[in-house]
């Protein structure tokens with residue numbers, strides 16, 4: 001496990017928790033390393049699989065390298081989600097942006113719903129979900 005990258009991932013989790021003490025990581029960096037190793041695919045070098053698979057996901061085409069892995073809170077910190085290993089999912093950047101502050105069951109339900117739409121219609125919704133919240137605020141002129 002790349003120690004430098006692991007440290008960066010762990011630090012990112014700690015900084016997300018600033019001002020939200022409940023969201024501080026409930027595990028050590030060694031625990032995180034073991035958790036990630038359990039989720040890696042050694043048949044394919046060291047690659048990780050995104051938990052979501054929304055359009056634009058790396059899943060199915062190739063695995064994520066550790067440098068590309070993002071850890072998503074299944075229940076977002078914004079909704080009181082804890083930073084426990086049970087509440088984290090390996091995600092690609094694309095799916096993590098689309099999921100945003102949705103709870104995992106809601107995001108999965110939305111994906112299931114949008115997959116029933118013709119692609120030319122669902123594409124616009126996925127594009128909108130990919131925009132960071134600040135872009136939404138600027139678009140609304142706040």
Ligand SMILES: [Zn+2]
Nearest residue numbers: 050057092095
């Ligand atoms: Zn993905």
